[in-house]
Amino acid sequence: MDQGQPEGNPVEIAVLVLALAQAESRIWKGEAMGSSLKIQASGTDGATLERALEAAREEVARLDRMMTDWKDSGPLMEINRQAGTRPVEVPRDLFFILKRSLQVSELSDGAFDITYAAAGRLWRWWEKNPPVPSPEEVRAALANVGWRHLRLDEARGTAYLDRPGCRIGLGAIGPGYAGDLALRKMKELGVHDALVNLSGDVVAAGTHDGRPWEISIRHPRRPGEAFAVLPVSNLAVSTSGDYERFFIKDGKRYGHIIDPRTGYPADGCQSVTVTAPSLAFADALATAVLVLGPVKGMELVERLESVEALIVAADGTVSASSGLKRRSP
Ligand code: AMP
Ligand code: MG
Numbered sequence: 001m002d003q004g005q006p007e008g009n010p011v012e013i014a015v016l017v018l019a020l021a022q023a024e025s026r027i028w029k030g031e032a033m034g035s036s037l038k039i040q041a042s043g044t045d046g047a048t049l050e051r052a053l054e055a056a057r058e059e060v061a062r063l064d065r066m067m068t069d070w071k072d073s074g075p076l077m078e079i080n081r082q083a084g085t086r087p088v089e090v091p092r093d094l095f096f097i098l099k100r101s102l103q104v105s106e107l108s109d110g111a112f113d114i115t116y117a118a119a120g121r122l123w124r125w126w127e128k129n130p131p132v133p134s135p136e137e138v139r140a141a142l143a144n145v146g147w148r149h150l151r152l153d154e155a156r157g158t159a160y161l162d163r164p165g166c167r168i169g170l171g172a173i174g175p176g177y178a179g180d181l182a183l184r185k186m187k188e189l190g191v192h193d194a195l196v197n198l199s200g201d202v203v204a205a206g207t208h209d210g211r212p213w214e215i216s217i218r219h220p221r222r223p224g225e226a227f228a229v230l231p232v233s234n235l236a237v238s239t240s241g242d243y244e245r246f247f248i249k250d251g252k253r254y255g256h257i258i259d260p261r262t263g264y265p266a267d268g269c270q271s272v273t274v275t276a277p278s279l280a281f282a283d284a285l286a287t288a289v290l291v292l293g294p295v296k297g298m299e300l301v302e303r304l305e306s307v308e309a310l311i312v313a314a315d316g317t318v319s320a321s322s323g324l325k326r327r328s329p
Contacts, residue, residue, distance in 0.1 A: 023209075028053045032060045033067075033175050035199035041186060042193040042208065052191040056182035060198075063178040066094050067170045069117065076170065080117075084164030089157055097170065097177045097280065098152055098159055104173070104284040105147035108300060112288035113260035115161070117169035118144035120258045123265060125245045132249050138263035141165075145260050172257070176238055176283025179203045183279075196279075199244075203236040203279040218243075220270035220312050227318075228273075228310060236279035240286040241271035259291050268293025273310040274301070275324075281307075294319060 025042045026049040039056050041049045068074050075090045082088050090098070104112045119141040124130035133141075144165035151160045161168065170177075175198040183203050186194045193206035195213055204213040212233040216226035220243050230237055242255035242265075259266045272289045276282035285307060289297030294313040301309040301321045308323040 024049060026050060026053055028057060030057070032057075033064045033178060033198060035175065036197075037199075038195075038197040039182065039186075040195045040197075040208075041191045042206075043191050048190055052186040052189045052194065055185040055189055056194075056196060059182045059185045060178045060196075063093065063174065063181060066091055067097070067174040067178075069167070069169045069171075076168065079159050079161060080167050083161035083166045087151070087153060087156070087158035087160035090159050092157070093177075093181070095152065095154075095157055095159065097173060098150065098168075099154075100177075100280060101170070101173055101284065102147055102150065102152065104281070104288060107304075108285075108288035108292060110147060110260055111291035112172065112284050113145065113147045114168040114170060114173070115145050115147055115149055115166055116258045116260045117167035118142075118165055119260070119263040120169060120256075121167070122263070123254055123256070123258065125247045125254065125256055127247075130247055130249075132254065142263045145263065147260075172240070172287035173280055173284040175199075175201045176203075176236070176279040176281070179236070179279040179283075200239045200241075201236075201279055201283050202232075202238070204232050205234055207233055217273050217310065218271070221316075227312075230273075230275065230310075232275065234277075235275055236277065236282040237273060237275050238279060238282035238286040239271055239273040240283075240290045242267070242290070243270065257287055257290050266291040266293075268314055269297070270312040270314060270316065272297065272312075275308045276304075277306050285309075 024046045028039045030037055039053050041052050043049050065074055067076050069076050075094050079088045101114045122133040122137055122141055144163050149162050149166045179196040179198050179201055182196045195204040202215050212231035215230045215232055215237045217228040219225040219227040220241050245256035246253050255265045257266050269290045272286045274282045274286040294311045301307055308321045311319050
């Protein structure tokens with residue numbers, strides 16, 4: 001071979017160099033919905049990418065205002081405030097996610113339940129040294145938990161909690177929904193290689209540097225370490241864990257995900273990762289499986305089409321659903 005002559009077809013090389021020169025990438029990192037938010041986009045036009053990131057961020061902020069349950073105002077706050085009094089008219093997006101929440105409740109036999117909040121607020125993991133609530137307190141709160149207390153009226157577009165003590169919280173599905181809609185905004189603006197990550201809830205479209213996006217799954221007991229990496233393209237991945245928000249009292253860990261049937265924090269899993277076509281669904285299912293525990297949770301996953309899961313049980317045993325096992329090397 002001649003010295004100084006590059007290998008390969010010169011035309012192909014020229015095309016490759018051109019493609020590399022034109023590929024642009026943008027990342028935005030910040031906070032939203034009480035957690036970290038990262039948005040990534042790749043394409044050939046920098047200005048389009050900037051616009052897409054901006055639109056995605058605005059979309060998340062819009063949904064945050066709609067779904068918050070701790071600020072002074074907002075449609076979800078209004079549903080809670082009017083519990084036991086009157087139905088509240090809600091925006092279309094909120095109505096959709098409330099409806100989807102009830103569907104996942106039904107699917108998971110009540111393990112996923114946005115009315116968990118009446119019992120959830122007894123577990124004050126956000127305080128420094130919170131008390132464990134008494135069994136009486138838990139029992140009293142449970143009277144106000146149950147997804148059938150939420151009545152949706154499709155024709156009127158209203159939501160109604162039928163007991164004064166009922167509360168709903170969308171922490172287990174709202175971020176996922178916001179991720180889906182943020183990604184949709186970017187696609188509408190012509191960006192097809194993009195990713196939205198809301199602390200562990202990830203939805204990815206297209207590819208990254210010509211390859212599937214790689215999503216690291218956090219080790220539930222070793223902060224900063226990943227215990228698995230999933231290659232994904234046009235797929236959502238959500239992880240629920242007992243390690244993010246919790247307190248430990250007398251050696252026992254009390255996490256932020258409540259078993260709506262008992263009013264106590266679920267303790268069957270350290271972490272649950274679910275993949276599904278939409279992030280709202282993956283998000284809700286990860287929470288549901290964490291409540292159901294490794295055996296019943298995996299049974300649910302295996303019953304659902306296009307849904308896979310990776311479960312770390314309370315004792316550290318890892319199990320993968322059949323579709324994920326087939327994909328592993
Ligand atoms: P995730 O990280 O998606 O599992 O969401 C956890 C959050 O969902 C918690 O911090 C609560 O706000 C809320 N939550 C807790 N228990 C439940 C439950 N059983 N069903 C639905 N939401 C829940
Ligand atoms: Mg969730």
